[in-house]
Amino acid sequence: MTDTDNVVVLPILSMEAMAPKVYDADKLWEPAMSYRFPANPSSRLLSEARRQVLAYLCWITSDNGITSEGPDFAVDEIRRAGARLIEIAELFPFVFDAEKEAEVRALCEKDGVGTGEKDEDLSPLPTIPPKGANR
Secondary structure, eight states, X not given: OOGGGGOOOOOXXXXXXXXXXXXXXXXXXXXXXXXXXXXXXXXXXXXXXXXXXXXXXXXXXXXXXXXXXXXXXXXXXXXXXXXXXXXXXXXXXXXXXXHHHHHHHHHHHHTTOOSSGGGOOOOOOOOOOOTTOOO
């Protein structure tokens, strides 16, 4: 048996994965909390993931959430939600930069500016660095 035999690969987070018609409506927050982010998430995807994590955090910290799941479970979930919110917050600057650059590039191409003349760099947008990478 190799080390990779026990690895569970989670799906990649998408807007569809967070939709009630796709995922169990009672645990709609789970994809936002657990699924891997795509290489280049959109600000819309991150905003929706943040909204769902915050909604779950609101529920798990409520009297109903603590009573139904127990305080130990609630504490673990609060930590997990906090960690996910940190991941989301770390990705936002890269996403905004990439989206702004794409917007400017599209405007330049529409206006015929920046067509590769005079040694302009028209290489593809960089991908978001992996979690934990310094900006």
